[in-house]
Amino acid sequence: MKKLLIKIGIVCVAFVVLDLVVGSFLLNLLEKSPDGRYYKTRYSLEEAQEDIVILGSSRAEGNYSPAVMEESLGMEVWNAGRGGQGLPFWAAMNSGILARYTPDVVIINVENDFLKESVDDQSFERAAGILRPFYNRHNAVKNFVDMVSDKEKLLLKSNLYAFNSSFYYMLRPYLFEGIDGRVEDKGWKPLKGSLAGKDIPERVINEHDQEALDPEAIMMFENLVSELQNKGSKVVLTLSPDYNKKVVTTPTLEYLKSVEGVYVLDFSNDEYFTKNPEFYTDPIHLNKEGAMEYSRKLAQELKPILNGSKTKKNLAVWNEIR
Template identity: 50%
Template sequence: MKRLFIKLLILSVFLFGLDWGGGLILRRILNNSPDGRYYKAIYTLDSSTEDLLIFGSSRAEANYVPDEFRESLGFSTWNAGRGGQFLPFWYSLYLGMGKRHIPKVVIINVENDFLKAKDRSSAFERAGFLRPFYKTHLPIQPILDKISKSEHIMIKSDLYAFNSSFYYLLRPFVFQGVDGKREDMGWKPLSGTMALQKGKPKIVKESDSELSPLFVELFEKFVSDLNSNGTKVFICISPDFGRIVQETSTLNYLKSMKGINLIDFSSNTEFITNYKLYKDRDHLNIQGARLFSQALAKEIAENL
């Protein structure tokens, strides 16, 4: 019995050392990332001091050009958008910043159905990208704990925190600039133009879709936190090619919200019908992004 106990003790010490040492190495790699997704997260959480911050998914990351907002509004700008992420990630980034920096203006890019009730379980799992910051940025813990019932236990392991991060952690050391260059201030420019498109735009009108109570609550908390800190909040829906959005349940809800300024480009035919401004149906190319950012900055200026 005593021999078994000693063996178990040795194994436990070995596993603890492996976890601690592996985590130490991975965190050093993380903190020295030359660019990429983790560099962007670290900058947003720990270093951003810009007047204007942009949150959202891939549309935010590709469609919003910081230089255009700086030149039009005189505000230093950082694009914290992240492709493939959703509301739990955006809010976690903001919570993780804490009171370190309170921006003057925040733009949140949303899709016209982002509050629609559907399976959103993957949204919290995707926010698990921020697991390496769980122990150092305490305000994000309640969001990441929603990933699963055992998350708050599993996250005690340093190796688990980096479990799904190896690819994005190591990629910048091999292929730099994939997620945008440092001088682009978080913007991920998309070059190229989609193929010639013909036909009339599709009309979207669905106002009877059920909204998700969980994400409505999370979004209202996000906006409430921003407002309580004195930040001017702009909610923007950027245009998609070939789709005119007349009405959705999410859009109706946003129009009823207080404490925000809603700027909706989802029915702007100047952008929607011009395929030359798009990389694909959902994302503007470099030319389109600059024109869109200029138009949006003008709208914001009128509301400041």
């Protein structure tokens, strides 16, 4: 029995040492990452001071060029969008950013059905997977990750657990420069390719079932918007165009019209984009050329909001661009 206890003790000590060594190595990689998703997350939470911040999923990350917007607006822009992430990640990043400074404007790229999607365990886990390495550095991240499960506080005493979902993506920037976006692009991840010559049938979206909206998604979204408004940031909701797609209405769009004190720039039916296959890498993502053109047009629509000539009303200021 004594020998068994000694062996167990040795294994435990070895595990603790391994955990500390690996954790120290990975934290060093995180701090010095030349680019990539963890550089971007760390910069967003710890260094960003830009006037305008962009939140959203892959369409935010790929459709908005900070350089193009900066040239037109004369303001600094940071793209904090992250592919594959939804409301939980946006909310956590927003809280983390606001804990440090208040952007003048936060642009949130939303989808015409994003409040229909359930805020489930999977969406929380996806967000936690990228945020766990920052657990002990930011209260906003800690508060969010603790919501994933009641075991997170205990499990995150282990560095191996904190970085469990991160090994490959932590190393990738050191092996493949710029694969997740270049530092000089300020969070933008431009996409290549074109739909020119491809037959993509037209899609028409016309939905009316208000009961399809997810109450938890609505609550999380309202909290996100309120947090920004309470800090004094202007909130601009944008809907990017999809190729050969016409949006008549959806429950999400009808709901957004009732949100107080936000601006909505809806490019869903802007045929300059929706009918131009050369602007797209796939039906829902603009390519580099499309994103730059979209960013130029978006900047023009933002100017009246920024200079105060387009004032807020009680309900959303809705501008459908055609």
